[in-house]
Amino acid sequence: MTHVDSRGEARMVDVAGKEITLRVAVAAGRVVTTRDVLDLLRGRGVPKGDALGVARLAGIMAAKRTPDLIPLCHPIAIHGVTVDLTVTDDGVDIQATVRTADRTGVEMEALTSVAAAGLALIDMIKAVDPAAAIDGVRVLRKEGGKTGLWERGA
């Protein structure tokens, strides 16, 4: 396992010797909620409002907070973040893309971004749907570094 030595003790693994290369990670997830909430988010009968914009921004900002949240993550130069939210028939799809030119991958940053966008969205809809859930937070694709391209199977 990463970040654990031969005795099982946690450590932040040394990446000082790794090369600076362009790295990209794409992660996704979904907030499952009710039809009523989805209508509100689409702006049916109410001002469309900031809800999706707040979730998007929470996702972008959380990518920068990843080393504060994930104990053994390296602080890393985040060079680009996009977070897309799409209202579908049974929820809100979230996809985050994080780019860097640094010594280690950014999949944790992309996953953290998706999770935070989902949490921020739930914070705004929880009065209407206290049962909303986040599902399928996972890496879709990862590029760059020694391991090269990894893509999630279909």
Next chain:
Amino acid sequence: MTHVDSRGEARMVDVAGKEITLRVAVAAGRVVTTRDVLDLLRGRGVPKGDALGVARLAGIMAAKRTPDLIPLCHPIAIHGVTVDLTVTDDGVDIQATVRTADRTGVEMEALTSVAAAGLALIDMIKAVDPAAAIDGVRVLRKEGGKTGLWERGA
């Protein structure tokens, strides 16, 4: 929707007039991963190590960072946090309980705790299982305040 005014603009809703009462929230979620990873986490053939302990601590600490991550969340006095991780046959179940005596509920703190524990766990297993995912991050139960008890249906 919470945190949005009549024009749809985001604001942190005023809770200064709400009463200080005991409040509890329980949230859960699950990291889905491979049999190999689950064996490592159980300590089969390797030192059991810190992995679950790191995830547990990440969950506890993240509860305290909730207002930094969730843009419209109130900073709140977190008075107790427990995070339980259980290795099952097809993943790791995470459950977080957050307690406070304050003016607003702690379900966002419990959800953030579950999500962060899941992310920290994925950070440790991602070299072995790059496809690990977080599922079912949701509130199970919420007590206290004006709305009283809410429990998730079966």
Next chain:
Amino acid sequence: MTHVDSRGEARMVDVAGKEITLRVAVAAGRVVTTRDVLDLLRGRGVPKGDALGVARLAGIMAAKRTPDLIPLCHPIAIHGVTVDLTVTDDGVDIQATVRTADRTGVEMEALTSVAAAGLALIDMIKAVDPAAAIDGVRVLRKEGGKTGLWERGA
């Protein structure tokens, strides 16, 4: 001066003995920019977009970060924040209102909120107007606590 002892040395003044009362502070400021930028912010000829929403959220979130930024500020329970941005003929007016039920006033939180909203707005328009400036960051009104109501003269 506040926060300075008789030798002139900085300290965080003790407020443990002060009463918990409802307190409100309103602060304002203005981003001065070009007609072209103001047209973009109004959505003339381009999608109106997230710019004002981002500034609003930056202002709300910064109120929560005040004790991190202002060395001698007490960490305080922020119970409500609204940030209003109004595009006028020669700039963008910013007004922030912060509410709490706590032991000390929230004027620094309101001022920090205005300053951060202004900075975030400049961050978004700086490619179009590198000369944009923030002016008149000041308290308009303060209520609650032992000193009671203070209002800025006309």
Next chain:
Amino acid sequence: MTHVDSRGEARMVDVAGKEITLRVAVAAGRVVTTRDVLDLLRGRGVPKGDALGVARLAGIMAAKRTPDLIPLCHPIAIHGVTVDLTVTDDGVDIQATVRTADRTGVEMEALTSVAAAGLALIDMIKAVDPAAAIDGVRVLRKEGGKTGLWERGA
């Protein structure tokens, strides 16, 4: 506008492909206050004290917190910060210089530094002058990167 895509949605623009070059930004601003406060800051009749030192340090530290405060700012390697405060006849002039060898400019860091120094100063003088204000927070000069030198007109 920076940080906004063609639909007007916020994103952190990708700078991974930009070159690492020496970059400098100088920003300025001013705290407007009363003669009485200026006398206190000069040490007339009281120990001169830490007030200006606290504001200076708040400015230096805030440069490091810029990506936490400004939602779409890149986390950047801050390589040098100086903050100068000058007591004048009608206020306190603040000037901040931020240097880096990185992929993007540091004008937001310099502006944030000036704003935070001003806020910290107001925090210390607010009991004596509750009407103190921050004016003219603006970039004076910016060097390095593809756009090269930019200087504010007289």
Next chain:
Amino acid sequence: MTHVDSRGEARMVDVAGKEITLRVAVAAGRVVTTRDVLDLLRGRGVPKGDALGVARLAGIMAAKRTPDLIPLCHPIAIHGVTVDLTVTDDGVDIQATVRTADRTGVEMEALTSVAAAGLALIDMIKAVDPAAAIDGVRVLRKEGGKTGLWERGA
């Protein structure tokens, strides 16, 4: 042990039921350094400068960051902090006093304040004395709450 359940697993112990009372903690420590550094700190032959002021402020600010640093510490309302530094014949004595009206003690806040003041001082003198050390970081006195007064033996 505090913060550990019967299986030895970390948790943030629940204090929601504890009473809000006035609590004070005093901690101390010492930076051991060379005569040359002590002369510089006293301003012999150079401007006295900000070094002690920076350390004092670092100590005050660190008290507020305690729950971020100490994983199982409760976030707590810090109501007053003083940090005193005294240049002696063989080092710099540091004493921090933290006050609160809250549900749990502030000895960790006082200890963190002393440690951070010591670290900040070492940061400023390390070019002159790379061997400087922090010694004797300990609680001197603790008041308030159910356990009442505790004082360190002579």
Next chain:
Amino acid sequence: MTHVDSRGEARMVDVAGKEITLRVAVAAGRVVTTRDVLDLLRGRGVPKGDALGVARLAGIMAAKRTPDLIPLCHPIAIHGVTVDLTVTDDGVDIQATVRTADRTGVEMEALTSVAAAGLALIDMIKAVDPAAAIDGVRVLRKEGGKTGLWERGA
């Protein structure tokens, strides 16, 4: 002194022109406590538990927070951190090693890591030994950069 200009005023010294080289710093310290606590930490008669693991993680995470705590420290790319805790006959020895490929040394990060691990350990044992202290927080060894190797004398 570092970080102080010719007038004695604090500034973050400019390192933009320094070279990126591999740098390592090792720091150490010790928590002095009672025989009873040491037995608990060794797991005599109780589950061994998370206490040392929590302190280790606090040390690793604190290395990343150094620029937030130490006012004039540069934010730096932390590339590897290990924290070792050894229960001895009269206390717990702490040693932290921090590695980077960056423009300035990491001794402050290593010292901060040791101090935070010590504080976190005290937080867990303070109910059993309120008199526990941290001693001898100091740099053992420092490599890389223009000054090259520095080792503490015996």
